[in-house]
Amino acid sequence: MKKVLIAGASSGIGFAIADKLIAGGNHVLSISRNRPDLNIAEHTTYDVRADEKPPVIEGPLDGLVYCPGSLNLKPFKSLKVQDFLADFEINLLGAVKLIQAYLPNLLLAENASIVLFSSVAAGTGMNYHSSIAASKGAIEGFAKSLAAEFAPKIRVNAIAPSLVKTQMTVRLTDNDVKVAQSAERHPLKRIGMPNDIASLAVYLLGDDASWISGQVLHIDGGMSSLKM
Secondary structure, three states: OOEEEEEOOOOHHHHHHHHHHHHOOOEEEEEEOOOOOOOOOEEEEOOOOOOOOOOOOOOOOOEEEEOOOOOOOOOHHHOOHHHHHHHHHHHHHHHHHHHHHHHHHHHOOOOEEEEEEOOHHHOOOOOOOHHHHHHHHHHHHHHHHHHHHHOOOEEEEEEEEOOEOOOOOHHHHOOHHHHHHHHHOOOOOOOEOHHHHHHHHHHHHOHHHOOOOOOEEEEOOOOOOOOO
């Protein structure tokens, strides 16, 4: 049984990861603005953008998953510097804050793992994605740097999904026409579901992935590497 902290487990991909970990008999701790509707072992209401220290956790942590993110899609000419700063705050700086807070706990574990989230847009040029791609590109560099610095004690990897049907993407997936149009842009002809991503995250947290670190893993229906 592993003890894993998930930031953002109240919905979407974070919820699916927590659900799978709990089903596997793991001890899941949650930090989010809302309590997940799950049998969470411990929950603390906390906003990663808050100007306060994260809550204290006692003892070793086997894993930390940072799920909060943003989807700020605008033409570059409509973006303000504040938009870029807001995306960096939630996508990157929130992760920095939690990793700094819980690094001592992770160092107490035998084979700890950190899972972060990038986006297919960080490596594939897409219209209206300049702000989100900038912050998610930073996540990729951050993950690789931490993986080098923390080796061999803590593994660090990032997952780069394409469009996944969650509450955050509802304006892109709220009817069948939009979903069909998005699916058509993917070589596998469908968009992602939270469980698609959760399965990979749970694997990266487990001992079967003990030789994987410093990677950006694309789970995107083939969008980042296939041209049909």
